[in-house]
Amino acid sequence: MRHDSEDLPWRTKLAYLATNAVARGCIGAALALPYTWRVPFMGWILSRIVGPAAGFKKRAAEHIALVLPELPSTEHDRIARKSLDNAGRTLIENYSTGALLARQKGAEINGPGIEALEQAAQSGQPVILVTGHFGNYEALRATLVGRGYDVGGLYRDMSNPYFNAHYVRTMQAFGGPVFAQGRKGTAGFVRHLKAGGQLVLLFDQHVQRAPILDFLGHPARTAVSAAELALRYNARLIPFYGIRKPDGLGFDCVMEAPIVPSDPETMTQAMNDSIGARIRANPEQWLWVARRWRIDEYYPETAT
Template identity: 65%
Template sequence: MSEPAPRDTFNIRLRRLSHYVTNAVIVGIIRTGLALPYAARIRSVGWVVQHVIGPVAGYRKRALDNLALVRPDLTPQARAQIASACLNNVGRTFIENYSADDFPRRMARNVPRGAGVEPLRAATDNGQAVILVTGHFGNYEATRAALVAQGYNIGGLYRDMKNPYFNAHYVKTMEAFGGPVFPQGRRGTAGFVRHLKDGGLLVLLFDQHVQKAPILDFMGQPARTAVSAAELALRYNALLIPFYGLRQPDGLSFDTVLEAPVPHSDPETMTLALNDSLSARVRDNPEQWFWVHRRWRSHES
């Protein structure tokens, strides 16, 4: 194998340095936040992401662009308010998920509600697999933490971050909430499927762009949407239950909700039902969805 060209070597080193510096800043924010009392911690990091990191990193602009696409009916001022609140929620969610002791302990007080609670209990009693599906809304870890406190063993599938330094400790935060976590890819999928076959519970987030995935309606716009959760549910006769952790007006507590299982049919129909479920939640609480993702991209990608 030939040695990389000097220019390529320089770019690799520059990218590595960029990842290192970015992670150092993130770790600094985490450590500073964790040194504060819980409520001050959540509010402070929410403020920092809303007013500093979000605008500098381009997340605010991306949120505004997405809002202009999906909600042209709103005034620019209303979209700006949603974008600001969205960034605040992103920051709060980030530091909550790094509060590996405090956040799960607080969520243990929550009793999940909704039409999916009894089907979940019956399925686990009977050894039937369950796939819990949600989006980047509210805090997606709130309900998992509440269920883990009730004795459920819930695994998850995650997408590796591009920054390897950040990814190393990010994965540990997910493991702290209980249950095994698996990286996307052949190795992770094998463990994920094995956990499912054994009647385990798994969490999937399905609301990000996936190349080559089917184009389905999401909030009135065509979006490439992974149908893997529905495919797994059909293949392993698993319940497919949408769930949400809705942030409450105090900014610190959550309503943890399990919706009714999505009926088995075909992957695209089932995934459309998931899209419709999340869309309804976003319509009711638009500031709680992560508008910062590149959800709607070219159909050619």
């Protein structure tokens, strides 16, 4: 949740200002480089310097060990490092709006979901595109924008208001309306949906008091709001992914078959299964640092 900078304790404000200054410095330095250099540079910064220093690499490796205990610890560390590399690349790609839009314009989209999207657009049926912090979903959104789609999104404000201010501008620059979570944002989101628009929702984060569903073989609280909205407004619910290619710069854009309408929890479990399969196929591309599983909630004997 974002806080008003005027209401922050001075120690917190100083910490947020310092964090934002470092982040802006790294982003600014990266943006001064040619695109094909800046993307791997930012991946290196996050995976080799910031991630280990901030404890992100250790936390990611612990989560990987929970899900993939059969792998050796060296492999857990490797996946954690590559995951942070992907996060760094994604961050600077999303700040390179014009370049990413240009690179993705005319890119191929595979999977049955693209046909379902086209049919829905022709008939005026709304579409909810669901994905997670995997690869870079903005790459596929940029591809759809290049095809003339006005794809909006709902986002969660970051706790650091100084960083949040300029990060939100990067999302808005891709085209299509973006709405902050909350009463006002949700109202605009719903209006866009009811008008037959297309909207993106990320569903792979822990949400307090949400139903407990299976995620990669472990219980995890998962918001069912995307499925509820799809049922309420007769929207197609389509999982989609921008999967990073081995060259680290390009993407395979995939839109899967729409989730079959049933009930919110069944539909959301199908979404979990969809992204879960993608993560197992390419574990280096998911944001393992996120606290997806609150381990002490489900496994109290592991709490410290």
